[in-house]
Amino acid sequence: MPSAPSSLPLSDVLRRAVDLLAQAGVADPTVDAELLVAHVLGQSRGEVQAALIRRAAIEPGDVERLDVLVRRRASREPLQHLTGHAPFRHLDLRVGRGVFVPRPETEMVAQLAIDALRAAASEAPVAVDLGTGSGAIALAMATEVPHARVFAAENSVDAFIWTKENFALIGAENATLAFIDLARAFPELDGTVSVVASNPPYVPDAAIPRDPEVRFFDPPVALYGGADGLDVVRVLSGVGLRLAHPGGMIVIEHGEWQGAEIRAILTADGWRAASTHPDLTMRDRATTAIRP
Incomplete structure (x- = not known):
């Protein structure tokens, strides 16, 4: 009778x-490999690192599961699709095919919106996240500013599946989700909103994203924004003016070369004090403006 396969050194x-x-060009292969091992074993990355110090072994069945995931990651399928989770600030969001994976740089965009919401004069300020995707910005605002009321709009069926799951998972009672086009979103809130936030599609149609994870796996509707990438930004400017009260702020994420163009769009539409803000890598990442 053949003996059962023996365990292998985890290292x-x-x-x-x-x-x-x-070899596949993954940016930080050690981090991704440790996170995939953690996912397979149902542990944290720290527990995996501790197991390495103890010279622990891994069972053959777990090795087989890991090998499948590593090959998929080597094909540049996003790590978050493989684990089903994407960390965002203090949140753990569910993601997969059909929804844009939230990026670390968007955490800074959320911070701008959160700071403005906390500074609002109202006892129960209102915020809106247009094109919420996974719900990252909206749920960050709702959980970090619990006295606010937060409304989120999404119009992609594929993304909305994940948005609904995240809203249910996080369970923020002060957050409301709607399946609606952003141009028509929340007319009942006109003139009452303190913060209008969005991470819109802003890649020019003819551009080719550098990273295969983006190029092949993020939904095109969440990436491409017309010939100059700013078609949705132009819509956001008008919708923001409708929703925001005087003194309310708009916060828009964008590519590092688009700040000047977006400031010009907002200023031409009547917004005041348009300013562009860098992320932690010192790349321009978001533009804000104030409703007169």
Whole structure:
């Protein structure tokens, strides 16, 4: 009778995974490999690192599961699609095919919106997230400014599946989700909103995103914004003027070269004090303006 396959040193299995991911051009292969091991074992990354120090072993079945995930990651499928989770600020969001994976740079955009919401004069300020996708910005505002009322709009069926799941998962009672086009969103809130936030599609139609994870796996509707990438921004400017009360702020994420153009659009529409803000890598990432 053949003997059962024996367990393997975790360090050897992890090293093989790191090498494969590095050869595939993954930006941080060690981090991704450790997170995939953690996912397979149902542990945290810290627990995996502790197991390496203890020279722990990994069972053959878990090695097989890991090998499948590593090969998929080596094809540049996003790590978050493989684990089903995307961290965003203090949140753990569910993501997968059909929804834009929230990025670390958007955390700074959310911070701008949160700061403005906290500074609002109202005891129960109102915020709107247009094109909310996974719900990242809206749920960050709702959970970090619990005295605010937050409304989120999404019009992609594929994305809305994930948005609904995240709203249910987080359970923020002060957050309201609607399946509606952003141009027609929330007319009942006209003139009452303190913060209008959005991470719209802003890649020019003819541009080719550098990262395969973006190019092949993020939904095109969440990426491409017309010939100059700013078609949705132009809509946002008008909708924001409708929704915001005097002194209310609009916060728009964008590409690092688009700040001047967006400031010009907002200023031409009547917004005041348009300003562009860098992210932690010192790349221009968001533009804000004030409703007169």
